[in-house]
Amino acid sequence: MGDLTFTLSTIDLAVIGLYIVLMAVIAIAVAGRNQSAEDYFLAGRRSTWPIIGLSLFASNISGTTLVGLAGEAYSTGISVYNYEWLAAIILAFFAIFIMPFILRARVYTMPEYLERRYDRRMRYYFSILTLFLTIVVDTAATLFAGGLILQMIFPGIPVWTIIAGLALVAGAYTVLGGLSAVMITDAIQAVILIGGSILISIFAFNAAGGLDTVLNTVPQEKLGLIKSMDDPGVPWLGLITGAPLIGFYFWCTNQFMVQRVLSAKNEDHGRWGALFAGALKLPTLFIMVLPGTAAILLYPGLENGDLIYPTLMFDLLPAGVLGLVLAGFLAAIMSQIDSTLNSSSTIVTMDFIRTRHPEMTQKQMGQVGRVVTVVFLVLSVLWAPQIENFGSLFKYLQTILSYTVAPIVALFLVGGFWKRANSNGAIASLVAGTGCGIVLFVLIEILGIMDIHFLIMAFYLFVISAAALIIVSLMTPDTRQPEDVGTLIWTADELKADLARQEGRPFWQNHYVLTAALVAATLGLVFLFR
Known part of the structure; x- marks a missing residue:
């Protein structure tokens, strides 16, 4: 992992210890409020938009993202920020077109929605895929990023031991408190995370001579968002x-x-929360990406880009401030772990166990969810140390997703807007997209026979999956009645009705006005750094 090692002062350790204690207290306090499965898995469906937005942001900006954004900015340039601003546009699209019918379905899980839209086979497939990605991508990669940082402080401790310790802390309050504890701690963690990122960016820019110096000195090919085809x-x-x-x-x-x-108290809070999360993604260019660019001037020639973020922290921050920023980093790790663990337990409990044992009580389902959380935590701990063999952490995350998620995206995008899509087409889409994805992953990423960028390959696989869905759906009869599908897809009539409901509302409550403002701000930022 490198030869760099650092130490923490007493005050730094005290700040981190205080943070861990605070998370434990919150989990214990919230645990007593979980009286049903809906309480444990969906926070009683009473979450408000600030909590939703902060939790979405904190769950996304994990330790892997912090390490990955800075590392990629150092190695290849700020084009990695494209994933961040695109998130704002996608969340705007989600708030307007996808979220309404998802919330109306009153489901616990997204695989459950696919069962209602197609059939039970889709539910099981997506559940298994989600669980696989949760272990090998989300939870394991986050644990690895945490181990990467903490081994620099404790070089004598094996990385797997550090990873197990992180898992134990995050798993404890997730098992106790469920989604309520996860979302409350996420909101706190988001504030700590943003504050810590602002501090590290200030110190990094100052050490490099100021943001203007960074933008004027770093090679221009590393400062543009829109890159050539050979990037x-x-x-x-x-x-x-x-x-x-x-x-x-x-x-x-x-x-x-x-x-x-899904935990939102109503559609308005769900939409506002998603748009709030999108707005929080925009400043990440300045507080998470560009500090990695500044490191090009501060630490030229560093071989492992994934070490840029921890190097900035330990080399530039004074005692006390370092403890606060490291607490923010730990907050990001905990937020990602608790989120993936809770969602995994929800999927196993609701998509597999409850469907076979509908007689289970709400309390029993909550107990099963806790056991599942522990099992998935152990599996993630076992896989996490293997990620070191894959090179760049950020590329690891994106590459795995590029070859696996195309069929699911086709099922939601095509099936969410076209009522003729049926279960036969869905099966064809899964077989074609998944089969081609496995074959091409072996040929390109393992054997190196072809040289196609993983992002372009993701689009090819989506086209294959969508084509299979459309062609087979048109060739086979749809056994479902129109009324069975009507409430599960977006329609123009629903849009007209929703526009009418927004008339007369203050602009700060009108989600169409808020969406337009978010999209305009995003495109303006992209134009400045194009």
Whole structure:
């Protein structure tokens, strides 16, 4: 992992210890409020927009993201920020077009929605895929990022031991408190995370001579968002094809993200929360990406880009401030772990166990969810140390998603807007998209026979999956009645009705006005750094 090692002062350790104690107290306090499965898995469906927005942001900006954004900015340039601003656009799309019918379905999980839209086979497939990605991508990668940082402080401790310790802390309050504890701690963690990121960016820019110096000194090819086709990070074709599809999967179908929206007290709070999270993504360019760019001037020649973020922390921050920023980093790790664990337990309990044992009580389902949380935590701990063999952490995350999620995106995008899509087409989409994804992953990523960027490959796989869904749906009869599907898809009539409901509302409550403002701000920022 490198030869760099650092130490913490007493005050730094005290700040971190205080944070861990605070999370434990919150979990214990919230645990007593979980009286039903809906309380444990969906926070009683009473979450408000600030909590939803902060929880979405904190769950996304994990330790992997902090390490990955700074590392990629150092190695390939700020084009990695394309994933961040695209998230704002995708969340705006989600709030207007996808969220209404998802909330109306009153489901616990996104696989449950696919069962209602198609059939039970879709539910099981998406559940298994989600659980797989939760272990090998979300939870394991986050634990690895945490181990990467903490081994620099404790070089004598094996990385797997550090990872197990992180898992124990995060798993404890997740098992106790359920989604209520997760979302409350996420909101606190988001504030700590943003504050810590602001501090580290200030110190990094000052050490490099100021933000103007960074922008004027760093090679210009590393300061543009729109890159050429031969760019190893985000080529322009991948930006407009594959990257939005991966973003759609992550923000609009991924259980551990959408679960926060499913907990909303009503559609308004769900929409406002998603738009708030989108707005929080915009400043990440200045507080999480550009500090990695400043490191090009501060630490030229560092071989492992994933070490940039911890190097900035330990090399630049004074005692006390370092403890606060490191607490923010730990907050990001805990937020990602608690989110993925709770969503995994929800999927196993609701999509597998409850469907076979409908007689289970609400209390029994909550107990099963706690056991499942522990099992998935152990599996993630076992896999996490293997990620070191894959090179760049951020590329690891995006590559795995590029080859696996195309069929699911097709099922939601096509099936969410076209009522003729049926279960036969859905099966064809899964077989074609998954089969091609496995074969191409082996040929491109393992054997190196072809050289196609993973973002462009994600788009090819989506086209294959969507084509299979459409062609087979048109060739086979749809056994479902129109009324069975009507409430599960977006319609123009629903849009007209919703526009009418927004008339006369203050502009700060009108989600169409808020969406337009978010999109305009996002595109303006992209134009400045194009």
